[in-house]
Amino acid sequence: MLDKMVLGRYVPLDSFVHRLDPRTKIIFVFLMTIVIFFANNVITYAFLILVILGILYAAKLKLSFLLAGLKPILILLLFTFFMHLFWTKGGGTLFKLGFITVDRNGVEQGLFIMLRFVLIIILTTIMTLSTSPISLTDAIETLFRPLKKIKVPVHELALMMSIALRFIPTLMDETQKIMRAQMSRGSDMTTGSPVKRLKAIVPLLVPLFVSAFKRAEDLAVAMEVRGYRGDIGRTKYRKLHWRQADTLALLAIIPITLLILYFRN
DSSP states (O other): OGGGOOTTOOOOOOSHHHHSOHHHHHHHHHHHHHHHTTOOSHHHHHHHHHHHHHHHHHTTOOHHHHHHTTGGGHHHHHHHHHHHHHHOOOSOEEEEETTEEEEHHHHHHHHHHHHHHHHHHHHHHHHHHTSOHHHHHHHHHHHTGGGGGGTOOHHHHHHHHHHHHHHHHHHHHHHHHHHHHHHHTTOOOSSSOHHHHHHHHHHHHHHHHHHHHHHHHHHHHHHHHTTOBTBTTOOOSSOOOOOHHHHHHHHTHHHHHHHHHHHHO
């Protein structure tokens, strides 16, 4: 399952979304996340799904590839659904068994909240799949540059966010390798009681943490050897260029928001 993690990966393709300025994609995802929270009924969510599918088509990415990446967080999504299913009341009782009651509003809110998380995750994943970590770092640093006036280390924060995002698939791959190595030695992590499974995870965590710290140390040494000193005296080799397509992509937020507000009522 861990090898299905797609968040943080970059897929180099030649598409409209890939060619957009990374600042455009960050702003667009931020604004679309706010718009998604305005959705409150079947029509608004259906419209948002069509919008996401359109963005997916423009990025030349497969829906099955993104849906496979949701498997690692499936437990979180189901937990969110069942929390609303059993705790949100109103709209009439659909099922009752002893002290457990399931109301219509609980089912609707559970599905809507779960779908909201899925849409946000897919939208964010499209951004990371279509934008290299270096471009994301440059975009974040450029967008938050005004904070330098109040002594906020924008460059260092952008670099840490980019490295953390890049290390997600790396650590997932490392976890998969360690699990296979442990299983080849007779360790069983997929069967047995929950307590037994938790005990089987301990031999997995120790080498994973050792590997993560070793990678972090190697990266720090490599940066020091190359004379990295933050943004002091640094110039830009890669220049971000804002084009007309970027303006049009951001302006598309306006009709999307207006339609969501219209269908919302």
